[in-house]
Amino acid sequence: MAYIEFRGICKSYDGINQVLKNIDLDIEKGELVTLLGPSGCGKSTLLRSLAGLEDINSGQIILDGEDITHTPVQKRGIGMVFQQYSLFQNMNVEDNIAFGLKIAKMDKAQIEQKVKAAIEMVDLAGKEKSYPSQLSGGQQQRVAIARAIVMEPKVLLLDEPLSAIDAKLRRELQEKIKKVQKELKITTIFVTHDQDEAMIMSDRIHLMNQGIIEQSGQPVQLYTHPVSKFSAEFIGHYNILTPEQLTNFFPEKRFPGNFYAIRPETFLLSSEPIQDPEFMTFEAEVMDFISRGNVLRYTLKCKNVTFTSEVLFRSFALFDVGSVVHVGIEEHNLLMLND
């Protein structure tokens, strides 16, 4: 029995458009899982239904063996961090963090001790008396995290907490959240639409699309073995090719199925013919290239089929636009999709 179980969760706002379509999902204790997907796929709705902020039309939510489907939000023992921080502007950092403990009528000395520990955990010592308006976005979000974890919740929910924060700070906060999660061993559900963030943060990713779980797995597994066209397109910068297009590359071969996914970094590019028998080879013309820091992304064309290839940025491996390159790929890197 999993720590958190979603059983047949259905949700629609107007009775017609289903936001969640019969979701079944298990989450183990102590895991940091990510609900990943594009806007409107239902990931936040699923998270909010676990928190009790959203009613579901049918299904069952079980937390630690207890059916909490109809339990009021206040009694679910869940901590949540929102995208917009949602700090109480009329209270300082200390009071924000202590708010839940005061509501729970905890002893004053105990509150002080817990608040102090939470402040130290999120590196906000010295900011106790500051008000939210005095803090940066990153600091505000750390207060929100401290406010949630100080309650020692059964589950910590993070609803796109880093989307309003700049890239550098986001990386710092990602590390902070991971550190706090590992330290407290708290079951955490993280919602994001950023696949890179999901890869960095998660023990396990549940990829959602149009109200269903499209694919679940560990980050590497999801990246290397997408099962559908959607997964391949969302998780990486996969080249999605039809069997007919692949036949253009390799006329002697036949390809069953409807779609194939090829990771851009699995192509081997060479100015000389590739001799390795493990590789299937063809020639392509360089149409364009862009630098993404340490990676060069080439746009190549072979018999009217355009695809991309990524290689590590080494000056000796540069190919000019218009030049013809030898392209090689191992057969196991052609991933047949279920679509």
Add this chain to the structure above:
Amino acid sequence: MKIKTHFGDALILFLVAAFLVVPLVLTFFYSVFTEWMDILPTGFTLNFYVEIFSDGAFINSLLRSIIISIIPVVICTISILLVLYVITLYVPRLEKYVEILCNIPYAIQGVILAAGVISLYSGKPGFLSNRIFLLVGSYCIIVLPYIFRGLKNTIGALNVRCVIEAAQVLGCSKLHAFFTIVIPQMKRGIISTMMLAFTMLFADFVVVNMIAGSAFRTAGIYLYQTMSKSGQISSAIIVILFITTLIISTLTLMIQNKAVKSTKRREA
């Protein structure tokens, strides 16, 4: 070019200030001189003020005006806050209907309102026909659109739903969160709105005269009754009423500035 703009600004400001201040200054002069037959008045005296303040009826009427203006403002503010709580958190679809309902009094003239209220309730048994009760009720109707608009704009600037959800997750009820988190954040807006509504009611003469009658002497009624006796005394009353309003406004501004200063101090 810049100098010209500054001069233009200063000129406009001067003209507006003169338009507002000159009548008041002249009224004040008229109240501290016994005669004004020539270009300049003659016979400086403060006797008119002494006379007013030695008449207990004036102080009573002033206090009556303040109280009868504050009560409807407080009732209306609390009611609208509760309505906003309900429509923001439970039934947002009712917002447009509440808005229409609250805007109706804009279209009702004071005389029509007073006549309508009297014809509807006079002769009714119990408290319904009590004139003070009717006056408070009518005042509530008059200030309703102003208070609703002011408070709605204030609450609209806050992300109420999200803040209350955050509080709920921490174990707090919606109502408790509304009063401990949302309302403190609305403090400045609430004070401004209440002040605006108060000054409107404080200056009223028509409604109070029609509903409560001249026996219920508010400052406005007192002034009206004095006008036929002495021009100087009524001028002195106008100056006193102006100063009273000024004191109340200043106190309100001081409270607001205190809130702003503490916010700025926090932000510095």
